[in-house]
Amino acid sequence: MLSTNDRTVYNEEQELFREQVRKFFDAKLHPHLARWEEEEIVDRQFWLDCGEAGLLCPTVPEEYGGLGLDFRYNAIIGEELCYAGSGAGLSIQNDIVADYILAYGSEEQKREWLPKMITGEVITAIAMTEPGTGSDLQGVKTTARKDGNHYVIQGSKTYITNGQNADLVIVVAKTDPELGSKGISLLLMEVDREGFARGRNLDKIGQHSADTSELFFNDVRVPATNCLGEEGMGFAYLMSQLPQERLTIAIGAQAAAQRAFDEGLNFVKERKAFGKTVFDFQNTRFVLADLATKIQVGWAHIDWALKRLIDGELTTAQASAAKLWHTELQNEVCDAALQLHGGAGYMNEYPIAQLWRDARVSRIYGGTNEIMKEVIGRSL
Structure with missing residues (x-):
């Protein structure tokens, strides 16, 4: 389970929402994950179930059928989805398409599409x-x-x-x-x-x-x-929406990094070698200590960036830096955690194998990390 005890950006009401998301995923996501990985697509029924549970487009105003909440609720869904190891494209609908339609759509377009996106009847x-x-x-x-x-x-x-x-x-x-x-x-x-x-x-x-x-x-x-x-005006619209899109990627990368770390830690505490657990070796503890430190810093940065986004202060350069740093961290943690699994890490039956595979694209989509460096460099 993703620990949120030390988070600073969420309040009690949002943590209650997180508990609802976890219960929903336990019932509707986890039992189907392996099958969806094999079939390479998520059932449309899952989208309808998400809609019924209030997990689609929660930031959309009530006048269009939404909950009128702030982006932290989107972030909670994204964190829990990525920690679960799911590739379901909810963030495309919740964090990207819904905001384009809200920001730039005509009243007719909003009333036509947003209610159907909220119920899951329409996937975007x-x-x-x-x-x-x-x-x-x-x-x-x-x-x-x-x-x-x-x-x-x-x-x-x-x-x-x-x-x-x-x-x-x-x-x-x-x-x-x-x-x-x-x-x-x-x-x-x-x-x-x-x-x-x-x-x-x-x-x-x-x-x-x-x-x-x-x-x-x-x-x-x-x-x-x-x-x-x-x-x-399309290019201008795309550029104005980049901070939220790239923060979404950073949030998912951080949650996936945490899951990979947890998988590695649990494995080495159980795996025996030379008469003791792998965790008992100093090298193992040092590797984990280094990763734990970076993950701790990562969550503090995510909370900082989330608050800036909600306050309308997150810049494109700051969001690009978040995307760059957290996706690099995700890949580092996944690779190290797989290494700590030894040969087991190369076996698809272990979650770390999927986490490692899934991580590689995060440094590419949403703008490659090389482009992120260019964006940051231009802002200096």
Whole structure:
């Protein structure tokens, strides 16, 4: 169980919410984790169950069917999900898509989509990455040509989380390719539109239960009213939402690091070698002491960053630093904890194997860690 005794950002009411999340995951998540890893997708019923339990889009105002809570509730869901070792794409819906629609959507768009996202009836995705474009979003090639009162989308996307399950996709496209970043717009696209096709569920190193897809747009027509916010403002919108997205990644990485540490600690206290437990060796204790210290610092930093986000003070550079530091920590802890398992760590039957596999992508998505350093460096 994820210990929160020393946390400073949560109050009693939020810890009660955490207990509800844990009970829900015990009943609806943990019994299915292994099967979802094998099938490489999470059941749609799980999304409906999450909606019924109040675990989808808790920050959405009550007027749209939400709970009107602050981002700490999203963070609790993310922490518990990542500590459990699940790749379910709830954070895409809760922390990213819902906020885009709230911040930039028309009243009609909000009333159409937010209530369905809250119940789990609608699963969402955001399509940024392309086969030739990753961290540099200004380089997207997908176009959305204006044709009367419609946009015609042409292009493809890849590595899209929730791509197989999604009912609604925010598509990042060039509405005016000649304007560079000022020609990028965000379009809401329902997946039943003619010309849209999903590719295969991509075969990844880790995070197997997170369905990740290629998406293809062959002259997909969407009404002009599906433009999210103003035409040409898409890149600015993407940049303004980055602090929360990158903090979400940092939170998940920190929780996963804690789980990996706990798995390593428990294993070495039980494993015997040369007549004593592996924990009794000084090297083992020193490795764990070093990791425990970094994890302690990590939780203090997460609480600091969370408070700044809630107060509207978290900058892009600070969020990038959080993403950089916590994902590097996650990979360090997972690797060390696997090493402490010895040969058992290489066996998929042990949780540390999955935690280790799943960790590798955290230094890539949401902007690579090399890009994080560039963002931080530019702010100095």
